[in-house]
Every structure is written in structure tokens, then in C-alpha cells.
Amino acid sequence: MDPVSRRLLKELNDYQREAHNHPEIIELTPADDEDLTHWRATIAGLDQTPFQGGLWNLDVKIPHNYPMQPPTVKFITQICHPNVHFKTGEICLDLLKTAWSPAWTLKSTILAISLLLSNPEPSSPLNCDAANLLRCGDLVGYESMIRMYTQLFAMKMTEEDQ
């Protein structure tokens, strides 16, 4: 078994042992048994946030020189968030680019994305409309827009999300 697969298997075992500590991660698993370099994840919106009640699927691609290079993660389920591209699901998070370190794991990466939901960074937006509402201080408008799109896209799983 190659070194990358060995590390990923270890991450899988570690995550499964501690999954109960991370209720915000609904699922984190290889997409199929034969290919450990492609995973899928599902995260839940936290209570007391406008994302509450939503479930988002993420696609996780692991490069051949992982963990020297970060995984590529994007949203499959559509989401309205200042740091996520509304159409492509691309995520703007320094951890996934310049701030990556091999000390991170897939689990901690997915947890960081889950935290990004309720801690947006409007100064580096991929969704300018959502970011602008925050930047001009319209929290009511921002939260009601998030709630609307959460209900629209993330409250029931469609077949293509699976």
C-alpha cells in the first residue's frame, strides 16, 4: 500500500473512533472502497445560526502528495455564504491554500469548513452579494437570505446530492 493510502486509512480509523465527538460532521468517508483519494463529507449547520437545519455535501479530492499539499474541497450542495462560490461551490479558506500544514487532517479540515459557516470572512468574498450585506452591517438581511437559501437547497437531500 502506498504511503498516501496508509495515512488516509489511519485518518479513517481515527475519525471513526472519535466520530461521536463531532456531531457537526454527519459523514466523512471514502467515496468508494477502491479509491482512497476521493472522499465525501456531509456537514450540518449549527444550531443558533442561520444555517441551522441544513445539511451540505462536500467533495474532497486528495492529491498524490498529500499531506504535503492540501486536499481540494468544494460544496456539492449549493450554499449561500460569503466565502463560497454560489455556482461552483469553491471555498475560499486560507487553510485550503497558503496556510495548509501536514499537521491538519481531513477531519480537522472539514471541522474548519464547518466553523467557517458561522464565521464568515467578508473581506475575501467569493459571493459578493452575501459579503456586501455583512460589510454594510445588514445582519437581519444577511441572516434571512442565508435562512432562505438553507431552506431552499439544504433542507432536503435530492438524489443528485447523494
Add this chain to the structure above:
Amino acid sequence: MGRSRSRPLSLTMKIKVNTWTVPAYWSWDVENEDVCGICQVAYDACCPTCTVPGDGCPLIWGECSHVFHMHCLIKWLNAPNSQEQCPMDRTPWKTAAAHS
């Protein structure tokens, strides 16, 4: 994960170990953590690209007190996005003087 290694069935033999004597043992002198933060493999085992633990796959200590398999750290420092920083605390990596 779906891959099994075929194994000759007739060659298994039961052995009962009555006593064993260890002439020597070794381990790296590392406090606390037991796995390399880069590859997540035990310090006393070798990095993922080596097969034999020991002097051929040594550890390296940083001035920041973090320890890694030397091969893992070199691979990381050569990665374009490492900025030559320690993977654990992002301070510029400085190798510690000989460990006592």
C-alpha cells in the same frame, strides 16, 4: 479496504513461546507525543517511504521543540507551500543543536 492478500493455507504452524530474552532494545528519546505530526506514524517506526526503522530513518528536533521523522520534514520544507515553517506552529523551522 477490499484488498486481501492470498495466503497459503497449509503452511500455518502453531508455535508456543515459552520464554524469550531481549538482548537489547532501542527507542528514540522523545517526550509526550508518540507519532510524527507529518505522517502520523510512530516515531519509533519509520517514515512512510522507508522500510526499516532506526538510524536509516532518524528523527529531527526543531528549536520550537517539535519533532518529526527527518525524511518527512525535508519533504515538507521542500514543498512550495511550506514557507519553511514548522508544520505545528508555523514558526520558521530551525533545527535544534545536537539532542542530548
